[in-house]
Amino acid sequence: MDENLPVAVIGAGPIGLAAAAHLLERGLVPMIFEAGPSAGAAIEQWRHIRLFSPWRFNLDAAAVRLLEPTGWESPRLTALPYGGELVDNYLAPLAATPEIAARLQTGSKVVAVTRKGMDKTHVRDRDATPFTVRVEHTSGEVRDYTVSAVIDASGTWSTRNPLGTSGLPAIGEDRAAVRISSPLPDVSGRDRGSFAGRRVLVVGAGHSAANTLINLADLAKEEPETGILWAVRGASAEKVYGGGDADGLPARGQLGARLRRLVESGRIELHTSFGISSFTDSEHGLTVTSGDGRALVTDVVVPCTGFRPDLDMLRELRLNLDPAVEAPTELGPLIDPEFHSCGTVPPHGAKVLAHPEKDFYIVGMKSYGRAPTFLLATGYEQVRSVVAALAGDQVAADTVHLELPETGVCSSDAGTSCDVPAASSATEEIKEASGCCGTPEPVLIGIPTGLAHGRSGG
Numbered sequence: 331m332d333e334n335l336p337v338a339v340i341g342a343g344p345i346g347l348a349a350a351a352h353l354l355e356r357g358l359v360p361m362i363f364e365a366g367p368s369a370g371a372a373i374e375q376w377r378h379i380r381l382f383s384p385w386r387f388n389l390d391a392a393a394v395r396l397l398e399p400t401g402w403e404s405p406r407l408t409a410l411p412y413g414g415e416l417v418d419n420y421l422a423p424l425a426a427t428p429e430i431a432a433r434l435q436t437g438s439k440v441v442a443v444t445r446k447g448m449d450k451t452h453v454r455d456r457d458a459t460p461f462t463v464r465v466e467h468t469s470g471e472v473r474d475y476t477v478s479a480v481i482d483a484s485g486t487w488s489t490r491n492p493l494g495t496s497g498l499p500a501i502g503e504d505r506a507a508v509r510i511s512s513p514l515p516d517v518s519g520r521d522r523g524s525f526a527g528r529r530v531l532v533v534g535a536g537h538s539a540a541n542t543l544i545n546l547a548d549l550a551k552e553e554p555e556t557g558i559l560w561a562v563r564g565a566s567a568e569k570v571y572g573g574g575d576a577d578g579l580p581a582r583g584q585l586g587a588r589l590r591r592l593v594e595s596g597r598i599e600l601h602t603s604f605g606i607s608s609f610t611d612s613e614h615g616l617t618v619t620s621g622d623g624r625a626l627v628t629d630v631v632v633p634c635t636g637f638r639p640d641l642d643m644l645r646e647l648r649l650n651l652d653p654a655v656e657a658p659t660e661l662g663p664l665i666d667p668e669f670h671s672c673g674t675v676p677p678h679g680a681k682v683l684a685h686p687e688k689d690f691y692i693v694g695m696k697s698y699g700r701a702p703t704f705l706l707a708t709g710y711e712q713v714r715s716v717v718a719a720l721a722g723d724q725v726a727a728d729t730v731h732l733e734l735p736e737t738g739v740c741s742s743d744a745g746t747s748c749d750v751p752a753a754s755s756a757t758e759e760i761k762e763a764s765g766c767c768g769t770p771e772p773v774l775i776g777i778p779t780g781l782a783h784g785r786s787g788g
Contacts (some may be wrong), residue, residue, distance in 0.1 A: 331478045331479055331689050331720060332460055332478040333358065333478065334478075335460055335476060335477055335478035336358075336359040336360060336361040336433075336477050336478065337353055337358050337359065337360055337361065337477060337478055337479045337480070337481065337720060338360075338361050338362075338363065338440075338443075338461065338463045338475065338477040338479070338480045338481070339353070339360045339361065339362045339363070339481045339483060340363050340440045340443075340463075340480065340481065340482045340483060340484045341362075341363075341364060341365075341482070341483040341484040341485055341694070342362050342363075342364035342366075342368075342369040342370065342371075342421075342425060342434055342436070343369070343370055343371075343372060343373065343421070343483065343485055343694070344370070344373075344388070344390070344416070344420075344421060344694075344706060344709070344710075345483040345485075345693055345694035345695075345706075345709040345710070345712070345713060346362060346364075346481075346483035346484075346694070347362070347369060347390075347393060347421060347424050347425065347430065348390035348392060348393050348709070348710050348713050348714075349481045349483055349693065349713040349716070349717060350362050350430055350433065350434075351390060351392035351393040351395070351396045351424070351430075352390075352392045352713055352714055352717035352718075353717050353720075354392075354396065354429050354430075355392050355395070356717055356718070356720075356721040356723075357721070358717070358720065358721060359433065360430075360433050361433055361435075361475065361477060362430070362433055362434045362435065363435055363438040363439075363440050363463070363465055364434065364435065364436045364437075364438060365437070365438065365439035365440070365484070365488075366436065366437070367436055367437055367468075368422070368425070368436055369417075369421045369422060369424070369425035369434065369436070370416065370417040370421035370422070370425075371436075372485055372487040372488075373413045373414075373416055373417050373421070374413075374414070374417060375487065375512055375514065376413045376514040377412060377413040377414030377417060377516075378412065378413065378414065378516040378519055378520070379412065379413050379514060379541065380410055380411070380412045380413075381410055381411055381412070381413070381416075383410070384407060384408045384409060384410055385404070385405045385406065385407045385408070385409055385410075385411055386407035386408070387706065387707050388411060388416060388420065388706060389404070389407075389420065390710040390713075391710075392714070393420075393424050396424065396427055396429060396430070397423060397424055397427065400423070400427055402423050405419050405420070435465075435467075437467060437468035437469075438465045438466070438467050438468075439465065439466045439467075440463055440464070440465055440484070440643055441464050441465070441466050441472075441643055442462075442463075442464040442643050442645075442646065443461060443462070443463050443464075443480055443482075443643060443644055443646070443647055443690070444461070444462050444464075444646035444647065445459045445460070445461060445462065445646070445647075446459055446460050446461065446462045446476055447459070447462075449646050450645075450646045450647060450648055456688075457688040457689075460476050460477060460478055461476070461477050461478070461479070461480050461689075461690070462474050462475070462476060462477075463475045463477055463480065478689065479689035479690065479691075479720050480689070480690045480691070481691050481693055481713065481716060481717075482644070482690075482691065482692045482693065482696060483693050483694040483696065483709075483713070484640070484694075484696055485694060485695045485696055486637035486638060486639055486640070486695050486696055487637065488640060489637060489638050489639065489640045490513055490633055490635065490636070490637050490638075491633075491635045491636045491637060491638055491700075492635070493510070493533055493606050493609075493631070493633055493635060494605075494606055494607065495563070495605040495606065495607070495621065500606045500607055500608050500609055501607065501608040501609070502608050502609035502610055502611070503609050505609070505611065506609040506611050506616055506631070509609075509611060509616045509628075509629070509630055509631055510630075510631045510632075510633055511524065511630055511631065511632050511633070513538060513632070513633055513634060513637075514538055514541070514542065514634075515542065515632060517530075517542065517545045517546050517549050518545050518548060518549050522549065524630060525546065525549060525556065525630065526549060526552075526553040526556060527553050527555040527556055528555075528556060528557070528629040528630055529557040529559065529615065529627065529628045529629045529630075530546055530556065530557065530558055530559065530628060530629065530630050530631075530632060531559040531560070531561060531618060531626060531628035531630070531631045531632070532546070532558070532559070532560050532561070532631075532632045532634060533561050533562075533606065533631060533632065533633055533634060533635060534562070534633065534634030534635045534636075535562040535563070535564060535567065535569065535570050535634075536570070536634055536636070536702070537570075537585065538634040539560070539562075539570070539632075539634035540570055540585055540586065540589050541585070542632050542634060543558065543560055543589060543592065543598055544585070544588060544589060544592070546558045546598075547592050547597050547598065550597065557599075558597065558598045558599065559598075559599050559601065559626055559628060560593070560598050560599065560600045560601065561601045561604040561606070561618070561620075561626065562600070562601070562602055562603075562604065563603065563604065563605050564602060564603070565602055565603050566602055567589075567590075567593065567600060567602065570586060570589060571586040571587065571589060571590045572585070572586035572587075601620075601624070601626065603620075603622075604620045604624065604626075605620055605621045606618055606619070606620060606621075607619055607620060607621045614627065615627045615628055615629050616628050616629065616630075616631065618631065636700065636702050637695075637700075637702070638656065638699070638700045639656055639692075639696045639699050639700070640696075641656065647685070647687045647690060648685065648686040648687045649685045649686070649687065650685050650686055651699070652666075652699065654666060654700075655698070655699040655700045655701045656699030656700055657697060657698050657699035657700075657701060658682065658683050658684070658685060658692065658697065660678075660681075660682045660683075660684075661678060661682050661683065661697065661698075662699070664676060664678065664682075665698055665701040665703060665704075666701065677708075677711055677730040677731060678708075678711075678712070678715075678730060679711065679712060679714070679715025679716065679718075679719075679727055679728070679730040680715045680716045680718070680719035680727045680728075681715075681719075681727070681728060683697060683712060683715075683716060689720060691716045693709060693712045693713050693716060694709045694712070694713075695709070697709075697712065711730055711731070714726075715727045715728075715729075715730055
């Protein structure tokens with residue numbers, strides 16, 4: 331790796347900015363590209379969602395060390411933040427530090443990564459050749475940047491899974507796009523006008539679907555003409571309801587129990603075994619048809635079916651990806667949602683995340699491919715290890731530490747935390763990494779679509 335060249339960091343969310351902070355500590359220069367207008371732009375889309383886990387698990391240690399000299403005040407580490415607070419009280423101040431601000435380019439979408447002067451078929455001197463990162467700026471300019479290494483922390487928010495079965499869009503889905511909302515709309519706030527008094531169909535069987543349905547039910551109290559439909563592919567919604575009062579996590583149990591009551595009372599109309607085959611739009615509404623011929627008519631559809639990585643921009647790189655979940659090959663079996671919840675994923679770093687393309691790493695939610703079980707704490711440990719590897723500190727790169735409870739918690743919503751005093755130093759408390767109840771409590775970053783085994787689509 332040419333240390334005279336910068337390291338490209340794609341994405342200025344929590345994991346991307348943490349990677350930049352670790353690079354700076356190692357004496358390496360980050361060049362950060364963010365497609366959105368500001369740091370944490372994806373989280374801005376779900377700023378109304380509250381996390382299950384307290385602040386202490388939302389903060390990267392290197393990022394905090396960068397923030398503290400600026401006079402930044404740590405949030406109360408036992409408090410549960412909303413997505414908007416994560417942006418306003420952490421990511422925005424971090425992006426504004428002189429060290430980060432000078433190296434952050436917003437409105438800059440990475441459209442391709444390759445080796446300078448060679449496509450993926452060329453092998454001679456490949457590992458010693460710098461990377462070219464092609465970027466489209468909002469000004470309309472397209473520019474190539476030469477960098478020594480690439481850390482892709484671009485996430486998966488921009489590429490949701492289609493609503494049809496078999497991994498494909500349903501027939502007519504693209505034409506119906508105007509009727510399909512974002513995955514986590516703020517139905518009672520920012521997006522209220524799109525839902526009040528309308529027929530709404532929520533598709534999916536994860537916690538994002540549950541949250542949206544409950545918020546819609548609250549909206550319907552004030553706007554009685556609001557109709558709520560819910561479609562899942564499975565034969566029942568039992569796994570969404572969870573364990574109720576017997577659930578090991580009270581907030582999760584309360585969420586499921588409340589949703590069950592809303593369905594049983596008729597306030598939410600549940601349709602099971604409903605695999606969408608087609609969409610047909612008309613002046614009377616959007617007709618959504620299942621594979622067995624049943625039809626629902628709605629005004630707007632909320633997609634809660636999970637996400638997948640955008641791999642198009644990496645087509646000229648030599649990658650090893652798991653055939654099932656599209657994560658790095660060694661990581662895939664560790665996170666496959668058929669077998670693992672987020673609490674059962676072992677700690678992992680640069681070695682597991684490596685590809686045949688030397689000095690290129692996918693980190694954060696995108697590293698998990700289609701698995702919906704990624705945790706913020708996992709991402710922070712990923713980038714610490716990756717940056718150590720890029721800096722030549724193999725011992726630090728190979729030494730990974732992360733304690734996660736085997737609860738299958740992969741969701742965010744209103745919840746409770748133990749009320750213990752915050753430590754005097756945020757940095758010291760993060761180092762301790764001790765949970766408020768004796769067990770570390772990790773937090774999801776991204777969209778809470780996972781269930782006990784990470785399934786989101788029913």
